[in-house]
Amino acid sequence: MDNIKLYDLLLKDVRFREGLTACMNCGICTAICPAAEFYNYDPRQICNQVQSKDDEKIEALLISETIWYCGQCMSCKTRCPRGNAPALVISVLRKLSQELGYFTESEKGRQQYAINRTIGENIVHIGYCVTVEKIDPDMHPEQGPVWKWYYDNAEEVVDRLGGNYKKDGPGALRIIPKESITEIQKIFEVTGGAKLSDSIEHFSEDKAVEMDLSFNKSIEDNDYFSHVFTKNSNHHQK
Amino acid sequence: MEIKKHYWNEYQKEIAQDDYFYERSCIRQTFFPGSEATFLKILRKELGKKIVDDPRIHTCTGIGYHSDIVPFDTTQVICARLFSLMNGAGLKNYVPSCVTSFGIFNEVVETWKHFPEELEKTRENLRKATGREFEIPDNIAHPSDIIYNFRKELKQKMKYRLVNKETGKPLKVVEHIGCHYSKIFSEQSIGGAEFPHVLAGMIEEWGGEVVDYPERRHCCGFGFRQYLIMANRGYSIANSKKKFESMKPYKPDFIVTNCPGCAMFMDKWQYTIAEMEGITYDDYDKGIPVLTYEEMTGMLLGYNPWDIGFQIHQVQTEQLLDKIGIEYDPQDKYVGVSGIYLGEPEKPKNLGC
Numbered sequence: 001m002d003n004i005k006l007y008d009l010l011l012k013d014v015r016f017r018e019g020l021t022a023c024m025n026c027g028i029c030t031a032i033c034p035a036a037e038f039y040n041y042d043p044r045q046i047c048n049q050v051q052s053k054d055d056e057k058i059e060a061l062l063i064s065e066t067i068w069y070c071g072q073c074m075s076c077k078t079r080c081p082r083g084n085a086p087a088l089v090i091s092v093l094r095k096l097s098q099e100l101g102y103f104t105e106s107e108k109g110r111q112q113y114a115i116n117r118t119i120g121e122n123i124v125h126i127g128y129c130v131t132v133e134k135i136d137p138d139m140h141p142e143q144g145p146v147w148k149w150y151y152d153n154a155e156e157v158v159d160r161l162g163g164n165y166k167k168d169g170p171g172a173l174r175i176i177p178k179e180s181i182t183e184i185q186k187i188f189e190v191t192g193g194a195k196l197s198d199s200i201e202h203f204s205e206d207k208a209v210e211m212d213l214s215f216n217k218s219i220e221d222n223d224y225f226s227h228v229f230t231k232n233s234n235h236h237q238k
Numbered sequence: 239m240e241i242k243k244h245y246w247n248e249y250q251k252e253i254a255q256d257d258y259f260y261e262r263s264c265i266r267q268t269f270f271p272g273s274e275a276t277f278l279k280i281l282r283k284e285l286g287k288k289i290v291d292d293p294r295i296h297t298c299t300g301i302g303y304h305s306d307i308v309p310f311d312t313t314q315v316i317c318a319r320l321f322s323l324m325n326g327a328g329l330k331n332y333v334p335s336c337v338t339s340f341g342i343f344n345e346v347v348e349t350w351k352h353f354p355e356e357l358e359k360t361r362e363n364l365r366k367a368t369g370r371e372f373e374i375p376d377n378i379a380h381p382s383d384i385i386y387n388f389r390k391e392l393k394q395k396m397k398y399r400l401v402n403k404e405t406g407k408p409l410k411v412v413e414h415i416g417c418h419y420s421k422i423f424s425e426q427s428i429g430g431a432e433f434p435h436v437l438a439g440m441i442e443e444w445g446g447e448v449v450d451y452p453e454r455r456h457c458c459g460f461g462f463r464q465y466l467i468m469a470n471r472g473y474s475i476a477n478s479k480k481k482f483e484s485m486k487p488y489k490p491d492f493i494v495t496n497c498p499g500c501a502m503f504m505d506k507w508q509y510t511i512a513e514m515e516g517i518t519y520d521d522y523d524k525g526i527p528v529l530t531y532e533e534m535t536g537m538l539l540g541y542n543p544w545d546i547g548f549q550i551h552q553v554q555t556e557q558l559l560d561k562i563g564i565e566y567d568p569q570d571k572y573v574g575v576s577g578i579y580l581g582e583p584e585k586p587k588n589l590g591c
Contacts, residue, residue, distance in 0.1 A: 014353050015310055034457045035464075038473050071461025071473065072304040073417040074341070078424065078431045085422075094306040111467045112307060119466060120307045129264040129301035142471065144509040144552045149572075149583035156574025161547050162275025163267070170291040172262060172271035180294045183319060186367040193312035200307065232469040 006058040010050070010092050019088030023047040029076035029086045039069040040238045043076055043086035050089060062097040065236060068108030098200050104207035107233055113204035114229045117219055120197050124185050127176035132158070132165075139229075204228075249430045253387045254331035254377040258289040259324035263336030264297050266498035266530075272547025273498075273532035274335055277381050280535060284395055285388055290327045295320060300338035305462040314360045315367065317346045322364070322372040332375040333384065337497035340380045341418030344426050347374055378426070380419060382496035382531050386428055386436045389443045397540035400446030402491075403563035408447035409491040412526070413437035414481075414504065416497025417457050437494055437531060444538055453484035458500040465503070478507040482519045482526075489520070492527040492558050494534050504528045509552040512589040524590040525553035537564060544570050554591050 010016045027044040030036045036043065046066065049057040061067055070090040077085040094103070094112075103109035119129050126134075137148040150157050154173075155165040164171025188194040208215035208224035215224045260278065267274055281287040299316050302308035324332055334340050350357035364370050385392070400409045415434045420427035429435035434455075438448045459477025464470045481504070485493075495501045505528040512518050512525065520526050528551065529537070536546045543564065548555045549571045559566055572580050585591055 013310065014349060014356055018349070018352070034459065034477050035461070035473070038476055068463065071457065071459070071464045071477075073457040073461070074422045075417065075457065078421040091304075091306055091310075095309060098306070108470075111463065111469070112305075115302075115305045115463060115466055116307045119302045119305060123297055123299055123302050123308070127296035128267075129297050129299070130268050131264075132268050135268070139468065142475070142510045143506055144513075145584035145586060146550060146552045147506070149580070150550045153574060153580045156576060156578070156580055157550065158271050159575035160545065160573070161272035161550075162279075162545075163271040168293070170293040172267035172274050174293055176296055177294055180296055183368045183370075184296060184316065187315045187319065187363070188312055190363050190367040191312040191315050192309050196309050197307065228467075230468050232472075 005053075006055045006062070006096065007050075007053045009096055010058070013092045013095065015088040016092040019085040019092070020047060020051060021082060021084060023051055023084055024082065026081065028079045028081065029084075032075045032079045034073060034075065035069045035071050039236050041066060041069040043070070043090070046093075047084070047086055047089060050093070058093075059102070061093055062100065062102035063105040063109075065106045065108045067093045067097065068106065068111070069236070095196070098196060098203075101199070101203040101206075103200075104203050107231060108236070110204070110207060110228045112200050114219075114225055116197055116200045117225060120200075124188055125181070127181055127184060131173055249428070249433060249435075251379075251383070251426055251428055252377060253379045253383045256287050257329055258287065258331045258333045258379075258384070259327055259329040260289050260291050261295050261298070261320055261332065261334045261339060262291075263334070263339060263498050264301060265502065266335050269502045269550075270498060270530050270533075270547055272545070272550075273530040276532040276536040276541065276546045277335070277385075280392070280532070280539070281384070284392060284539065289333065290329060292323050292327060294323055298334065298336070298339040298342050300336065300342050301462060301466070303342065304338065305466055311359070311363070313342060314346050314349070314356065315363045317343055318360050318364045318372045319368060319370060321375060322368075322370040324375060325371075325373050330376040332378045333381055334378070335381060335498070337380065337416030337419045338499070340378070340426075341422045343378050344423045347378065348423060350374065380436075380496065382419070382436050383428060385531055385535055386439050389440050392535060392539070393443055396444065396538040398538045398562050398564055400441060400444050400538070400562070402561050404561075408445055409561065410449050410488060411441045411446045412449045412451065412454075412485050412488075412490040412493040413441060414458065414493060414495040414497070414500050415455070416495065416500050419496060437496055440531060440534070441494070449485060449488045449490050451485045451488050453481045456481055456484075458495075458497075458503045459507075460499040460503055474503065475507050475510060478503055479511060482508065482511070485526075486519045490526055491561060492529055494529045494531055496531050498530070501528055501530050505552050509586060509589050513587055516588050518589065522557070522590060523588070524557055527551065527553050527555045527558045529555070537562075540564075542566070542570070544573070552586075553589070
């Protein structure tokens with residue numbers, strides 16, 4: 001590992017080769033970026049650091065809060081006069097940060113554990129990123145009272161609206177056949193999806209020990225999950 | 239004029255006319271199951287088209303991919319499995335319900351064009367994991383492309399127009415295009431990133447007036463990880479708030495979007511802002527109704543609003559239905575599929591009903 005340059009690891013991802021070609025640092029990506037307006041964030045600067053090929057600068061990014069501010073709206077892709085996509089560069093930096101364990105060094109990076117435990121588990125166990133039952137009104141107060149009413153009466157409402165709630169056959173919110181779930185899980189195993197998930201889990205558990213927070217297989221009674229899901233130091237804005 | 243027509247042709251895309259394979263969306267089937275059902279009903283019953291809804295379909299991984307817990311290698315093969323299901327149905331025209339999915343399918347197909355080794359790797363991985371083979375679709379169209387494409391035919395069947403029944407004037411409509419519809423691969427959208435016309439074309443054809451406001455093309459603020467994590471939601475609501483403040487002076491009658499996330503956020507964040515700050519963006523403290531394009535189409539076709547999902551919006555829609563003169567039964571609003579009354583949601587403190 002010591003002999004491999006971080007820049008070369010970034011180059012292994014096709015999105016990095018596609019997303020960054022001779023950035024001239026014009027800054028239009030930063031001008032159009034919703035994240036740059038909200039956070040202390042500058043995609044122009046990130047492209048500059050990465051194309052320096054300087055491993056110290058790249059490592060600094062991998063442990064930083066900065067790479068987690070992008071919202072992946074891809075507005076930068078539309079506007080870049082050279083057809084670059086800083087948001088793709090960000091994705092590749094995030095992937096490497098998770099593979100090497102750097103992500104647990106930042107408050108925003110540690111949040112990946114909560115996404116892995118929710119969205120990640122949903123994909124491989126129920127076949128979708130979210131479903132009604134996974135959007136608990138207590139974790140989503142912004143969804144409001146109509147959502148709570150819908151959540152409490154899901155089958156009656158979904159089926160009235162033409163769905164097929166938790167039943168076999170086609171339709172919204174049906175049960176995904178077991179063989180499809182099995183194939184999704186095999187795809188994750190063969191393509192590195194399961195390995196990335198394990199990496200996020202493994203490094204997060206180490207961090208929980210270091211932070212003296214409880215950590216377990218469920219998100220219930222899991223202090224590390226609660227911490228990363230809710231902690232906001234408010235040091236991220238300009 | 240001819241020159242203008244010539245340039246506009248460059249902003250068009252090819253949209254298959256029939257024989258579609260439908261892929262349901264994580265967010266849309268969860269928050270707007272009635273919109274997916276309405277789209278299928280419109281295609282089959284109003285337009286007489288063939289569209290297959292296969293129960294074996296699943297997520298494209300989009301939310302996980304853009305929040306970076308799913309590698310691109312995995313996403314490519316998940317997409318390939320979905321294409322394989324389409325091939326098995328004997329179809330070549332892929333229709334992903336979600337705008338994020340639309341962006342992802344275009345991303346993988348473009349990647350395969352520019353990096354053939356990625357296509358070969360994907361084929362090998364799919365074979366190894368599932369034994370399946372696949373072919374790339376001939377056509378990828380978002381459902382909003384298809385409704386746009388048949389907007390004139392649908393107009394002939396509509397019971398209502400986007401017109402205020404009291405004043406006779408066109409309704410003022412904010413159209414919001416999901417970022418991943420036109421900002422990543424602009425050539426895959428109607429009108430491109432500069433002049434996205436997919437919703438504006440429907441609105442204008444059906445009698446409404448499009449509101450052109452300063453932040454028209456700003457992101458709704460979903461931001462994937464910026465919403466999924468409670469600590470980050472300030473990002474998400476701040477972006478929507480910026481849009482609401484920008485559109486407020488134009489007094490829109492409603493908002494319509496072609497992205498499941500945008501439709502949900504622009505509805506729910508109005509509630510949140512009202513409850514947190516007492517601010518609403520209309521003259522009656524009720525909020526600006528937010529519709530999906532399928533709901534807008536179904537409403538004008540005369541479908542019962544409570545059969546297509548208007549009751550699961552937080553910003554109440556009766557004000558809009560009344561403006562157009564659409565008939566509805568208030569007693570039917572909170573009735574479930576079995577015919578029982580389900581009770582009413584709690585009333586918000588500040589957002590009027």
